[in-house]
Amino acid sequence: MAISLDSITKGANDRAPIMVIHGTPGIGKSTFAACAPDPIFLRTEDGLGNLEVATFPELENYDQLMEAFAALYETDDFKTVVIDSLSALEPLIWEKVAQDHGKNNLEDIGFGKGYIYAMDYWREIMTAVRGLAKRGIMPILIAHTDVSRFDSPDTDPYDRYQIKLHKRAFQYMYEQADIIGFASYPVHVKKKDSDAPKGRGVQKGERQLTLVEKPAVIAKNRYSMPETVPLEWDEFAQHLPTN
Secondary structure, three states: OOOOHHHOOOOOOOOOOOEEEEEOOOOOHHHHHHOOOOEEEEEOOOOOOOOOOEEOOOOOOHHHHHHHHHHHOOOOOOOEEEEEOHHHHHHHHHHHHHHHOOOOOHHHHOOOHHHHHHHHHHHHHHHHHHHHHHOOOEEEEEEEEEEEEEOOOOOOOEEEEEEOOOHHHHHHHHHHOOEEEEEEOOEEEEOOOOOOOOOEEEEOOOOEEEOOOEOOEOOEEOOOOOOEEEOOHHHHHOOOOOO
């Protein structure tokens, strides 16, 4: 299409929002996603437990993931697609890259180039994800959480919760996502005493989803959503954009 003044339009994205939900194992990420409208799970790990939801068989390699995407393009039966999880998908991508180069593993490629080659597959995945989002199928991408050191240019280094992916993949997913939510329990730090000279974290309250970035938490949203909401789909969905 030629670009001209006639091609100018107004309006928001013509697709469903792309979201990443990260948090510690067992916090309820899969349960949260299972409560979204008409979900289908693309599993790269066995994390569903007793949840009764539509799911492909556990995907064992990258090619099976792409076959699952292709199958979803042929049906209108689902309104949500859930990748569970990105963190378990990443080794499958590394395996694919190693096979492409006739190596046993990514590190054998040398000079860190394997991680650069892996980005081609992440981009291919996100092209498929955006394509489904344009068809009105909402993507929820589940990930594990890692505690990583952040070297800030204007403060002393500090630790923060971030998506458990290689730094290149993490940065790419951070840029691509419309919503990144961090699932956790609120924690109250009990004052130091003789039994706990360094203070003690005490769980307090119901599970929550942080949607605005803080120094200790990777999160974001493009829709002026609240800082936190309960980790319940119905509560969260009230703040999603409507087209």
